[in-house]
Amino acid sequence: MDVLAVIGLVTFLAIIILLVKSPFSPVAVFVLVPVMGALTAGFTLGEISDFAKLGFTSVQTSVIVTAFAILYFSIMSDVGMFEVITKPIIKKAGKSKSPVTAIILAAALVATIGHLDGAGATTIMITLPLMIPFFDKLKMDRRALGLSMGLCVGAMNLVPWTGPTRHTAIVLGMDPVALWKIILPAQIVMLAVGYTMTYMLGRREIKRGAVNSVSGLPSVQSESGYLCVQKKAYFIFNIALTLALLTTLVMGIMNSGFTFLVFTSIALLVNYRSKKLQGKKIKEFSPGILNMVLNVIAVGVLIGIMQEGGFVEALANAVVSVLPASVGPYTYLIIAFLATPLLMVLGTGPYYQGLMPVIVGICAQYGTDPVVAAAVLLVPSGISVSLSPLVPANHISCGMLGYEMGDGIRYGWKWVLAAAWIAIPVVCLTVHLFY
Template identity: 35%
Template structure:
């Protein structure tokens, strides 16, 4: 019964998010509460689940608020303008090169194993370029999500650590056979970026007549808003001051990202400190500093509220045991005739499971049950793990359970439902290709 309630709750939430008829806060908060009450939990229980959920996303929300304000200030002071101009000139407005380049930038950014930092590094830098070229922000999200998912097979990233814990083996030993999969995955993502870049280029030319005309126009057809070129923006910072402070702002940005990647300080404190220094360096009066915060705070607070709502969603579904129950029951209802191949079946369905289970439920709830069943037919535990890892990990950043994805959506000004519709089947296709490669290499 608990499984069905949890399953229906997730289906309702995902359906509402895909339809995009309400703000995500409404389904993320109300549906889990109603589901928990139907399952027989009290308001006191729900309050405890809420507190646990908040503790899991609070640091992300704090980081998000100050990251948005920090990067907003950097856009005010023109940090990204020269970079964008040089990239456009270097690529000659080549949409395909930009798409392929996005894949490799995202892979490099994901080397620290943190999805949140990957979105924080890539989206603020690349989104202005995508807007100028009239490229879809959902293409940007797809390429970052798929590339980061492949790099998420690193031993210091979360999924492999969880799988190694379940199997009671060294995470590095678990990772080594996956290195060829990662290399081939990089090439597959680059090929996908090439194809989708070609498709996007055709769309832009069809809509605007030429790439040059697309760059010249101010209308952003995907976001439905006016996007002004740098020369036409309201000058919140004088041009001369931008030039004088450019190197200092660049050094500050590199320092903040370096501190984030090196894990010297908590991410929230890193961006909070960076924001304070940026305000002090670029705006000398309290009035200008306050106006700057007010200019960027609405976007930051809106998305931070969604992240906190997602924490409610995660806390309640975890606390009630619905996610673990779904994982166990999914395995138990499979026909006995397919039990010997259960690890492969679960691997093939790994992407859809991203919409139903969070990472902990998948690896701590589903993997042990699948491994136990598969082992009775002589399947090695590592084989089960590889099938489930490769089948699931590319879709990490398409799941409503990923706080990092909510951050990426906020930075890109995008909606989860549209991201799922745009990216799901492409990333599932990448997953199936990698499963085929892993099977050919004898990983399972």
């Protein structure tokens, strides 16, 4: 095996092990491990710096999209846009002839809307406090709430400012919104699959003995402190602004980074009238944004060094040389079918930053379009994130729902695995039709 391939393999394995087992920050791992690998391979610090610079260039759009998308949807959540949308949905569900199925579908819809910002913790904080009283009153299994939320959030994980799509775009060196347009049809189908499975969960809860009656359901009170609740004009404006933002992204009227800059600036000025309040809110939302941005920049260093230094190409060539010719072109499909257990064992960082670049590189050696391979690896993995014990938000969810992570995995793994496997032929078909 080529020396670069050996060093590349050791580097990727070290990154995966350190991300999974060590207490080190992902930022430190993504930067220092590839630097040490490149030094071992004989590159000078000047050369490594040039590799990293190219890596920075490849992630600059992702950095802007990540920062301003999170800020935009944090503003929308803070002023109560999601509150106004979701509470009437829950009220209507509570009056349904079959409240069990209606409530669990309402929970899935609330989670879908809540995950527009791409942040799992935000989705949990929006969805669970609203829905848990209804599940308890109807004697529904809280694990069904966690699973239905996870299935729909899994499909929403494919929007361009979430980790899975953002990291995949970095691997490909493309705009995350451009990648999203390619997988959007598959995302729509997987949302439909998520709602179908949620309905099936509701029917199963009725058979299990849930109380399918509207009698005594808790009322839904609106928080009067929300700006969009107090003043209808603000709600109408923010909904119109959000629809305009999504339309601009889908139609490609402006590049995605500039689009979020413009729309976030408008949202900030309209919803927070004073300079002092605007500054206060930016500081309030900054910790989550900073963490995401630092990770993206660090991943840019990793990708720049490993790709520009020739490690990924050498490793891909080495794997190709030992793979049977009949298997090589389908490596990405094999990994896609293993996405659920791989996400559970590796977590998101090692899967997207460690495994995906290697698999995409291998498939490229056999003539498979890297975008096709990456898309097929992305969609089922996005669906599977909700089962990974290495994703902190999943532990927050389990804690609020009152069960252990292991209970959630045992309850939901068959459903998530089925959804992930359905996603593979769906994304294969839609990518070939629309890419």
